[in-house]
Amino acid sequence: MKATAFAGVFAVAAAIGGASLAEDGDTLSQVQERDRLNCGVNTGLVGFAAPDANGNWSGFDVAFCKAVAAAVLGDPSKVDYHPTDGETRFEMLADGSVDLLARNTTFTFSFDTGRDFDFVGVNYYDGQSFMVPKSLGITSAKDLDGASICVQSGTTTELNLKDYFEANMMEYQPVRLTSNAEGEQEYMSGACDAYTSDMSGLASTRAAFATPGDHVILPEIISKEPLGPVVRHGDNNWADIVRWTLYALIAAEEYGVTSANIEELSKNAQNPEVQRLLGANGDLGEMLGLDNEWAKRAIAASGNYGEIFAATIGDQTPIGLVRGLNAQWTQGGLMYAMPFR
Structure with a gap:
């Protein structure tokens, strides 16, 4: 599940034109034009990303893909899931076969400083x-x-x-x-x-x-295995969208915004941060090239970060993982969203 440390990957990515695709293309426009998000996930890991007998994907990583699709396309179902292994994932991201990798790669020095890939945050601290x-x-x-x-x-x-x-x-x-x-x-x-x-x-x-x-x-x-979404280097706006979608899910949990109360809070929230998060105030969406309810849709897709964790891999599921380092910073963990302002 982790990023390779082999320098050859960078040579392969450059050879197949990943850098030029990122520099010449606008990933947001490409996603909106095809009306589908291509999301690179694990080849099958129950609780994180796995298809059922009918080919329907579910899990922690899948929920993040749905959140991004909801933010940019208005519909969390508009995702095509592409299984990637330890060697194909980087080639598929570099050549444009997928628009992002969802939590199946470790945030390391080699990849963060490599010219073809950018990590946009950490959504699971592992080891x-x-x-x-x-x-x-x-x-x-x-x-x-x-x-x-x-x-x-x-x-x-x-x-x-x-x-x-x-x-x-x-x-x-x-x-x-x-x-x-x-x-x-x-x-x-x-x-x-x-x-x-x-x-x-x-x-x-x-x-x-x-x-x-x-x-x-x-x-x-x-x-230490900090795992998080990865995008191609060079398309800063797309990186911002994926990064702030992750922060939206984390911030929603911190501020008590859930899939059950999101509609009420979008109308009646008193907290200015929540108002900006849900698009009731400010113009944060415009800064990303989206409308102001992009984050509201992302959160509504599968719930906030805590809801997603509990439903897919939490201690009440067969996977049985406790929050640990993945708890909110206010509860002794490392999950911390940058301010929405």
Whole structure:
């Protein structure tokens, strides 16, 4: 689920013309002209982005795609979801196949300073961990010396794994994979002793097992994995739209704007920040090339950040994730929206 640290990705992106597309094109106009948002998501991670038997996508990442579509197209259903793996996602973003990547890439120095891609924020703070069969009796990552470990290739997951074992003077045998689906299959077949990925991804994978209780996620978090939306470098207005859509969802939770009360607050809110957020006052939409109710539509699509979290991956879902670092800044977390003024 993380950004590759391999410099070759940048060369590939440049070769296929991603930079020129961003410089010569206006992503907002392209999206509005086709009347669809092309959103790059995971190949299938329950709770985050996964299709049902009828091909209908749902999850935390899907909700963000819907929010952006609602903001710019007025309809959260006008999204085409494009599964991307650790290697294809960057090519697809660079060549214009997708308009944005939704939370399947780690915000790292290499990508933020690379000429082809820009992160517009963080919508999930994560960290890498390990999952093992409970039957092995392993309770710590320090017990994995000599183990075979399933890991997605071309990712920072792979590099973090190498660093962790070197730092702890342990040996391991990597079993390299191309996708989470392959990782799940290999892990369940016994091809590796442990599976390493983002902790949230491991929780999602475990929740899909027939007997989730037979598998343990070890307590060690071996990396920082700030995950967030990514757009092509060079189209500043589109980056602003995606960035402030994310902030709108976060701010809505902070100010108590929900899918249930948004209509009432858009008419009667006394807080000037909420008035500006919902378009009842000011001209923030005009600054983005949108109307003033863009953020109101984004929030109404699936609810505020907290509503989306609770409905898709929260502690009352099979994924069972607590807010932790992803709680609002007022509640001890890191979620913080810039002011709407």
